[in-house]
Amino acid sequence: MATMKAASELRLGLGGFLRAHRERLSPGDVGLPDTARRRAKGLRREEVAALSGVSVAWYTWLEQGRVDTSRQVLDAVARTLRLDDTAHRHALALAGFAPGEAAAADVPAVVEPGFVDMIDRWSDSPAVVLGPALDLLAWNRAYVDVWPDPAGVPADGRRNLLLLLAGDEAHQRVLSEWEPVVVDLYRQLRSRADRRPGDEGFERLTARLRSARPELDDWWACRSVGDFAPRTVRLTSHRGRTPRSYGMNLLLTPQGPEGAVILVMTPKSLTEPATKDSPSPDAPASGVPRP
Known part of the structure; x- marks a missing residue:
């Protein structure tokens, strides 16, 4: 049950991520004519779907977090949305195609x-x-x-x-x-x-x-x-x-x-002369947090 919930939340996260990037693009960014009749910001879902080679219904479900997707489809959507390498890798990670899970925020504060x-x-x-x-x-x-x-x-x-x-x-x-x-x-x-x-x-x-x-x-x-x-x-x-x-x-x-x-x-020693400031005598020898 917990695994299914986590997978559902990742799909929702991917959908929100794609939607946010869709809303940042204008038709001109992807070679489409712009019109004054647009009421919503960004590209329409049907435009992203057509440029990515998928159906409008499928892309809508993808943004809503209702379906899993293939690597091929996600790569096509990433190209349409003009995702840079970092954003593309992030989308793949949310869809389960990138190795390595991010660390939890609450790892013990212990340093080698x-x-x-x-x-x-x-x-x-x-x-x-x-x-x-x-x-x-x-x-x-x-x-x-x-x-x-x-x-x-x-x-x-x-x-x-x-x-x-x-x-x-x-x-x-x-x-x-x-x-x-x-x-x-x-x-x-x-x-x-x-x-x-x-x-x-x-x-x-x-x-x-x-x-x-x-x-x-x-x-x-x-x-x-x-x-x-x-x-x-x-x-x-x-x-x-x-x-x-x-x-x-x-x-x-x-x-x-x-x-x-x-x-x-x-x-940056090339931009100004370096000064030999000695460490303050009250500075700790290292930054290991004190009790």
């Missing part, structure tokens, strides 16, 4: 000692190990030299990078242009959350995001998915040092908690 040792060696590069729901699991000396110390945030779901960037003024002072980073991180999170419908950890996080920033509800309701794109950011240390440019990258970990990633910020 080797991870802590590794990021502690990056003395000039702030780095943090993030769990499946982007909870901060471990961080290095350089991280707390730039960002507020995560040890000061209760580890009850609030020690979460998305929550802190979206709702904490101290974090927003470090990264004043936080919005595009949060959007990309949330898109990355959705690709995991959609593959585990009903996961309480992901649902609690989204509820907290909506509570913290209700005016951004369009973000939290968005069905977009994507991989976090490397970027250059300008960080102003919470210790009052001169702003500095960093390259921000999200790295998959080869071991450790399932679904963990490392967010690392590497100083």
